Amino acid sequence: MDIRTVTEKFATDEQCLQYIQKMRWPDGIVRCPTCGTDKVKRYERPKNEKNKNRRAWFFICLEPSCREQFSPTSGTIFHDSHLPLIVWFHAITLMLNAKKGISAKQLQRDLGIGGYKTAWYLNHRIREAMAEGALHPMGGIVEIDETYIGGKHHGHGQGPHTGNKDIVIGIRQRKGKLRLIHTDNTTSETLAKYIRENVAHDVEMVVTDEFAPYPGAMIRAGVHGSKHKTIKHKAGVYVEGDVHTNTVESAFSLFKRGVIGSFHKISIKHLQRYLDEFGYRFNRREAPDAFIETVARLCGFKPLPFNVLTSEKA
Numbered sequence: 001m002d003i004r005t006v007t008e009k010f011a012t013d014e015q016c017l018q019y020i021q022k023m024r025w026p027d028g029i030v031r032c033p034t035c036g037t038d039k040v041k042r043y044e045r046p047k048n049e050k051n052k053n054r055r056a057w058f059f060i061c062l063e064p065s066c067r068e069q070f071s072p073t074s075g076t077i078f079h080d081s082h083l084p085l086i087v088w089f090h091a092i093t094l095m096l097n098a099k100k101g102i103s104a105k106q107l108q109r110d111l112g113i114g115g116y117k118t119a120w121y122l123n124h125r126i127r128e129a130m131a132e133g134a135l136h137p138m139g140g141i142v143e144i145d146e147t148y149i150g151g152k153h154h155g156h157g158q159g160p161h162t163g164n165k166d167i168v169i170g171i172r173q174r175k176g177k178l179r180l181i182h183t184d185n186t187t188s189e190t191l192a193k194y195i196r197e198n199v200a201h202d203v204e205m206v207v208t209d210e211f212a213p214y215p216g217a218m219i220r221a222g223v224h225g226s227k228h229k230t231i232k233h234k235a236g237v238y239v240e241g242d243v244h245t246n247t248v249e250s251a252f253s254l255f256k257r258g259v260i261g262s263f264h265k266i267s268i269k270h271l272q273r274y275l276d277e278f279g280y281r282f283n284r285r286e287a288p289d290a291f292i293e294t295v296a297r298l299c300g301f302k303p304l305p306f307n308v309l310t311s312e313k314a
């Protein structure tokens with residue numbers, strides 16, 4: 001969703017809260033999160049109440065043995081945040097739309113957030129919600145390559161790299177999903193593990209360059225010999241029909257431009273989070289419901305399809 005649409009749709013904190021409420025109780029029946037009853041009463045909070053982070057309305061469970069007080073954001077990441085929901089919604093949009101990522105400093109400027117720490121926290125919490133874990137195994141043609149963040153790409157053919165802690169393995173299905181993995185070594189055991197986790201058994205072809213550990217890794221991972229194709233970069237060959245690693249390399253270069261352009265330098269400790277954020281955005285570059293999915297992830301709700309959530313006026 002573009003920032004103009006988000007600004008129109010979510011002009012007030014109340015609209016954001018209504019949206020979360022609808023996401024939480026899609027059938028429109030508000031239920032107590034503690035006892036499950038729908039006998040609840042809604043209370044409006046006066047706007048001039050001192051504590052600004054209090055949401056505009058809340059509910060009280062009418063079940064005499066329960067009497068739970070709750071709001072649509074109870075139990076979600078938004079509940080303890082003192083930031084207006086509107087700031088969260090705008091931050092999500094900015095992060096989803098920034099192809100190369102957006103720094104906490106830039107978020108702070110764009111959203112007029114008082115302190116850098118607050119912006120940093122916001123940036124990181126949204127980034128965390130973008131961690132996908134295991135993806136569906138990739139089929140068709142899969143490209144695998146490795147790169148080094150913040151250092152030189154040492155020559156191939158010298159066996160597994162060790163001692164270099166900022167290696168990134170990229171696995172990308174041609175015209176499909178991307179997965180970026182931070183690892184501290186590229187032995188054939190390690191590569192095999194990631195191949196097993198991410199490549200389907202019935203894959204048509206796996207393309208790598210001539211980096212020495214790949215053949216062993218393919219055998220370990222059960223990728224049948226003839227399915228593994230090697231492009232001989234050392235011999236100056238970069239494309240041989242379908243055999244190339246150009247699309248995973250282009251993802252690497254976009255990530256690196258992001259790291260250099262937006263973040264200047266990133267801590268290795270956080271590298272996987274940046275990779276996850278990048279992969280998440282990359283894999284949803286044409287998904288209309290990426291915004292909804294991200295809000296749902298932050299809430300810990302099951303995301304609803306875009307058309308269900310937007311079918312009625314919130």
Ligand SMILES: [Zn+2]
Pocket residue numbers: 032033034035036037061062063066067068
């Ligand atoms: Zn209750």
